[in-house]
Amino acid sequence: MSLVQKLRQIVDQNEFYDLLNPLWDVHTITGALKLFFRELSEPLFTFALFDDFLNAYRIADRTQKIQAFREVNRKLPPPHSETMKKLFRHLAEIILHGTSNRMQPQALAIVFGPTLLWPESKSKDVTLAASMVYQGQVVEFMINEFKSIFS
Secondary structure, eight states, X not given: OOHHHHHHHHHHTTOOOOTTSTTSOHHHHHHXXXXXXXXXXXXXXXXXXXXXXXXXXXXXXXXXXXXXXXXXXXXXXXXXXXXXXXXXXXXXXXXXXXXXXXXXXXXXXXXXHHHHOOOSOTTXXXXXXXXXXXXXXXXXXXXXXXXXXXX
């Protein structure tokens, strides 16, 4: 069993765990977090709002785009909205330390995009390849504009 799976099992069974324990390095914790989001029956960016998030991203004007993201976020169920706010606050904090951790917004978006945002079916008007591109772009924009979107 990998460390990621072991951590997941401990959390799932409500056993005590200490994320400051050296056993759980940053890669293990990140892997477990991504696994959690990937295994949700519905993504954090809900199926119903998938197109709304993509349409908000397609807006050219930055101010209007931020407003559109705010409006879409308000449509999310409260648990999704609160989780999203906490996650993106954390991701925004990570990029503040980009020179030391080598994590830039685009890299985080590539890593987290597919685990947070995906279409309900491949029969949507957006092809799977196109949706993969947008997954990263939406997440990157939200990381970069965290304060504007979630204020």
